[in-house]
Amino acid sequence: MCLGIPAKVISLDENGQGEVDYLGTRVKTNLAFIENARPGDWVILHAGFAISRLDEEEARETLSLLREMADLQDP
Amino acid sequence: MKEFRDRRVIAGLLRKISRQARRAGPPVRLMEVCGTHTMTIHRYGLHPLLLGAGVEMMSGPGCPVCITPDAHHRAAIGLVTRRENLVLAAFGDITRVPTTEGSLQTAVPAPRSRVQVVYSPQDALETARRKPESEVVFFGAGFETTIPSIALAVKQAAGQNLKNFSLLPALWLIPPPLRALLDSKEVRIQGFLYPGHVTAVIGTAAYDFVAAEYGLPGAVAGFEPADILLAVSSVLDRILRGEPGVDNEYRRVVREGGNPRARALMEEVLEVTDAVWRGLGFIPRSGLRLRKRFQGFDAPGRFGLKVEAASDELPGCRCGEVLRGVISPPECRLFGRTCRPEAPRGPCMVSPEGSCLVYHKYSKQ
């Protein structure tokens, strides 16, 4: 299953075990694969693991590209 | 992030794709490899919209449950039905795959044994920790998105000296079947959509060979409707320019180099091996097995199981051809008739990402 959800890191301990938040649901997550993970970071969650970081700058760029596609205004 | 599903955005992207496909010579046939992509495409009604825009999406062998041969499932069933005090832990969809001996879900467990549906390999580890008197076997099927977490579970079991935990592995690599498909010349496709989360682990260079040796373009795609369309447009662009290559259209998640930590862990715990795939047959160096150091955690070894894939499908089932993208599900005579979600004849109708189930559930017939 490739189901991966963008979620925000809420807490983590020194073993890489932590909790992320997705739309108000808290999930126990292993952050061992994320270098220097910190509360407040956004990650992609898959089967109880964070497999990658969400790059907010890239996300913003893609969003503004999509808005252009739809001829929507860029705020 | 709502823009990724906004109908005006989708409509705008489809207009662009339509213009591109018209110049490229419709219909342009592209293959998405990942089961979750197949699901997204159908769930949002994108398949007919793309067809209308001149692009036909064929689905490939991207569903780990679907391509795991019968022999693995029967080994799992054998364990839980014949061994006492054994917990067989697995992801939900794998428990419903029908075999010649029924499914894990319908199997009658031996005394004090049971099947446990888990969300994460960590859940299986926790069960092993909490019940030291039971054997806990994790039936782990997955591609590179899931494999690191399975590897980590084994490493942790080793670190904690957990004597009652083992892995029944069904671990598959994405790039080799692409090569096998292209070599077979069975499928006529003009480009690929590469799986976003697998690539987040393995990096984009893994697909360079498709461009270099077979001259086909491809784009790494995310999982929102807009992500799929952005990737399709990117592939069409390369087709029009006559420039094979690999583009990353999921840059907010995928780094070109993938996830080195995850790969290092896979490397530490697992090694590449030849493997037999349901539907695709023998593909060299396409699977993973535990390294010697971790052999103690290999369930087939521990329980003396022979997991040998033979001729697999239930009669009439054309799952193999669906997985290879040779036919689409409705072309199978069993589809929607004797093979339905409540009475599946093959794994493609069971797994939530199986092409047949996706078509049946989501396509307006």
Place this chain on the structure above:
Amino acid sequence: MSARPKSEARSAKRTRPPGAAQAPADPGGRISLELGSGGRLMREFLRTHILGSFRSPLLRNLPDAAHLPRETALTTDGYVVDPIFFPGGDIGSLCVNGTVNDLVVSGAVPEHLSVSMILEEGLPEKDLARVLASIARAAAGAGVQVATGDTKVVRRGQADKLFIVTSGVGRVVARPETRRIRPGDAVIVTGTLGEHSLAVLLARGDFNLRSAVKSDCAPLGFLLPLWKQGVLWMRDVTRGGLATNLCELAEKLPYSILVEEERIPLSRPVRGACELLGIDPLYLACEGRAVMVVPEKKAGAVLHALVRHPQGRKAAVIGRIERKAGRPGELLLATQAGGLRKLEPLTSELLPRIC
């Protein structure tokens, strides 16, 4: 009987190819879990076994509640929810509200209940006391009396803590009129969907998830006056979820039903948990929500009445009866992304022992 009817006349016309009405999935000729899911397999089972065994004409359409002579309605239900206590409710409040709601949506004012309990040896007395108190509270809240009941105890291991079987009796004040449904008629839901199923699922503790989701278990008596405001059909959105229940209505109509994904009310925690677990909220059971069909001209007033009630604040028009989209008998979803797809009824159980 809390079962979903399938009009037999219609199904004869829209048949699947021969051999499609198969035995349940388990090849060994045994009862499989799927039979309790509220989906297609269960309905086939009902048609073969129940209708095949019992001849009463009252059963023919497998109604939620039977309308007996002298304006009396009768319904019955079994409750096997696991776990028996969950956020927002327990097996006690569930058994009362579930029974009451079957009567309300069939057009009857609920009046009396019977409660029959099968207890597992070893069940803590304080748990039983808690369930009984909950039944009493729910009955008072729904305006019904528990008039009679029964208790049996079986050996440890022969029942899982506590099973409850109820029957409910009410006074018929209206009748659903699916024959008067026309294109343009509005499909309305009374609130956010999926909360009960998720609350129960998460309470099982199988997933390392923490969520604020609470069961929506509640009595639907506040909907009774709406029958007089023109409601043509009502169903409580239980097993199989919104999609399955609307599919069953669609199958009886010479029209299709079109629902708009964006209009379906879902709370943020439900949205989140469903995406995380890969579950489709359209197939999740609720225990305090109804879906109804209202003539186009009366929809505004009905919606207005709903949102003014504390239990109906999130009520919304989510779709309509259609003549021009799809084929007769189909349930269609207009997706957020602008696509259109057909929704099928639930086939196999997503989540066992939800109610």
